[in-house]
Every structure is written in structure tokens, then in C-alpha cells.
Amino acid sequence: MSLMLAIFALVFVTQLVSWIGQGALLELAYAFYLRVFHSSTDARLRQLKRDVLATKAELLKTSAQDQFAKWAKLRRSVDKGLADLEKLNSEVQATKAAFAVKFNTAVWLLTTGVQFLVGWWYRKTPVFYLPPGWFGPLEWWLSFPFAPAGSVSVGVWQMSCKRVIKIGERVVKDLAASSSSHSSSEPEVQEASSEKKVS
Template identity: 70%
Template sequence: MSLLFTIFALVFLTQLIAWIGQSVLLELVYVAYLRLFHSATPAKQKKLKSEILTLKAELLRTSAQDQFAKWAKLRRSVDKGLADLEKINGEISARKSSFSMQFNSAVWVLTTGLQFGVGWWYRREAVFYLPKGWFGPFGWWLAFPFAPAGSVSVGVWQMACKRVLKVAERVVKEIAAPHMEAPEKSSEPEKVSKKSD
């Protein structure tokens, strides 16, 4: 029975990730990753952005003709700040790209890869046996490809679990759809009460 629940749990995990969305999970996990391991970089980026905005505001208030030395100094500071910000943005972008690839690989291994692995490892095992004669001559299909006759194989059980979860998702969406829609406005115009003088 533990094989039955293990396969169901793997299929459920895969469907749960599909329901939530892998990109949403990536963003959530990436934010947590940044806060835990690279909290200084976003703080540095935010500080640099605010400094650049302050310098730009001061640069706009400074006349290039009347106060050229001050204006040139501010201009160099803004240019240096923008170059530093671009460098930090490049580092963050490269880090996110690398993290995204690793995250997607880990999700694939923990869901699809693990399902393939379990399916291959237990390919000759029966998840459970059916009462004799339930499906007649089609009973061999439930044991496909290598499970004993009269049983349900790992591959068939995975397909059945996935199908049931997809149907359950559709049912939940159909039930929740009327509650999620915006309330309709009544077609009757509102009556305005007029005060008589």
C-alpha cells in the first residue's frame, strides 16, 4: 500500500506545482533565497538607486552655465552611479538566471524525474490487485507493461491519479467560478427620490 500512496503523492506534488505555476514558485523561492544568502546586494541596489535619484534631482536644480564645476562633478557622480547600478543589475540578472535554471532542474527531478525513477524501479511490481474477471480480456492493459496479470501497474496507476486530479481541478474551478465572478449590476435604474419644495 505504501507504493500506492507514494505514487499518488508524487503525482499530486506535480499537479500542485502545475496549479500554482512554476514561475510563481520560482519568484517566491528566489525572493527567499536572496533574503537568506544575498541580502546585501538588493540593499546595495536600493541605496544606489536612491543616491542616483538624489544626485539627478540636484543636477536638475544646478545650472550648467552658472555653476559648471558643480554641475560637471554632479554629472560625473550620476554617470558613475548609473554604471555601478548597471553592474549590480547585471550581477542580479545573472544570479537569477542561474538560480532559475537550478530551480527548474530541481523541480523536474523532484516531480517528473522521480516519477520516471519510481516507475522504472517498480516496473514489475503490482500497485494493487483487482478481483478476478473485473475487466475481462482488458485486464492485461491495467498491468501494462511488466506488472503481473490481474494487477494495476505503476504506470497505469500514475495515469489514473493524474486523470483524477485533473478532473478534480476542473470540478473545483467550475464550482468556484460563479463565486469568483464580479457581482452583476441590476438592470433596473436606481430610483432617485426628489424632494418637493
Template identity: 70%
Template structure:
């Protein structure tokens, strides 16, 4: 893949992740992680919650004065269930904290870190060359910091890609906020029925 497309793809993926939101991606990835690696713990937690609620319902229907032995047994059962549930919740919370740290680290490495590495590795390379005289005396700025004179450097190309993607994001948000996108989708759906 050429350098121009690689840099654009890296910037696009980084901006897409920021547009979606890291917290949303974290929640989706953690839910997937839970279903794959901690399914038994999560099912045990759900089962325990259901049992505690059923026991509480039975406890509320039991008179503490008339049926003290049954009431005390149910109360001890609830207390034990709550203690077990808190232990499971602490375990899952610890797992989520660890997963969150690892996920954010990998996300940073795959986006920002990779952009730094590509920018450093190709710091003296030209992404592409400009025709003479297009930008006059500002041509030297486009080659900053180390690219050959008359070319566009990796850093400048990253900034330009980021700016274009941000403008595109704003246009999409404006279209969506005005319901134009919804109307276009409805029209396309309507027309696809007549194809």
C-alpha cells in the same frame, strides 16, 4: 508508505506545481534566496538607486550655465552611479540565471524524475489486484507493461491518478469562477462568528 499512496502523492505534487506555476515558485524561491544570501547586494542596489534619483533631482534644479562646476560634478556622480548600478544589476542577473537553472533542475528531479524512477523500480510490481472479471478482456491492459496479470501497474496507476487530479482541478476552477467558493467561504466565516 505504501506504493499506492507514494505514487498518488508524487503525481499530486507534480500537478500542484504545474497548477501553481513553475515561474511563480521560482520567483518566490528566488526572493527567499535573495533575502538570505544576497541581502547586502540588494540593499546596496536599492541605496544606489535612491542616491541616483536624489542626485538627478538636484541636477535638474541646478542650472548648467550659472553653476557649471556643481552641475558637472553632479553629472559625473550620476554617470558613476549608473555604471555601478549596471554592474550590480549584471551580477544579480547572473545570480538569477544560475539559481533558475538549479531550481528548475531540482524541481524536475523531485517531480518528473522521481516518477520515472519509481515507475522503473516498481515496473514488475502490482499496485493492487483487481477482482476477477471486473474489466473482462481489458484486464491485461491495466497490467501493462510488466505487472502481473489481473493487477494494476505503476504506469496505469500514475495515469489514473493524474486524470483524477486534473478533473478535481477543473471542478475547483469551475467553482471558483462561479464565485460559489467565495460564497461558501463567506457563509462559513459568518457562521463561525456564532459558534
């Protein structure tokens, strides 16, 4: 793959991560991590929640005055289940916090870190050459900081790609907003026309 396309793909992936949101990606990745590497803890947590809810439902059906012994036994079982659930939840939260640090570091390294690395590694390599004399004194700026004069540097190409992708994002959002407002106004137009027919 050419350097131009590789940098565009890298910038696009970085912007995609920011569009989706790092928090949403973290939740998806953690759910997958929990099911694959801590499946027993995940299963135990879900089973404990089901047991506590079932016992609590039975407790609510039991009369404290008429069946005190059964009610007290159920009450102790609910309290013990809630205590176990709280302990297990704190373990899961500690695991999630450790996972979040690793995940956020990995996402930063794979997006922003790789962009810095590519920018540094190819700092003297031109992404492509411009036709001579088309941009006059701007040719120096387009090759900034270390690319040969008359070419576009990696840093300038990264900024350009990011800008174009952001403009594309704005256009897509505007189109989506206009199409949703257009589709929501159609029923109102149909209702108004049906009211005219009735009258």
C-alpha cells in the same frame, strides 16, 4: 505510507508545480536565495538604487544655468551611479541565470524524475488488485507493462491520478469562474432593483 498514496502525492505535487508555474516558483526561490546567500549584494543593489534616485531627484531640482557647478557634479554622480548599477545588475543577472539552471534541474528531478524512478523501481509491484473478472480483457492493460495480471500497475495508477487531478482542477476553475461571475452580476441586479424603486 502506502505505494498508492505516495504515487498520488507525487503526482499531485507535480501538478501543483505546473499550476503555480515554474517561473513564479523560480522568482520566489531566487528572491530567497539572494537574501540568504547574497545579502550584501542585494543590500548594495537596493542602496545604490536609492542613492541614484535621490541624486537624480536633486539634479532635477537644480538649475543647470544658475548652479552649473553643482548641476555638473550631480550629473557626474548620477552617471557614475547608473554605470555601477548596470554593472551590479549584470552580475545579479548572471547569478540568476546560473541559479535558474540549477533550480529548474532540481524541480524536474524532484517531480518528473522521481515519477520515472518510482515507475521503474516498482514496475513489477501491483499498486492494488482488482476484483477478478470485473474488467475482462482490460485487466491486461491495467497491469501493463510488468505488474501481475489482475492488478493495477504503477504507470497506469500515475496516469489515473494525473487525470483525476486535472479533472478536479477544471471543476475548481469552473466553480471559481461561476462564483466570480455570479458575484459581479449581483451589484447589477441590485442597481436595477433600486432604479425600479426610484421610478
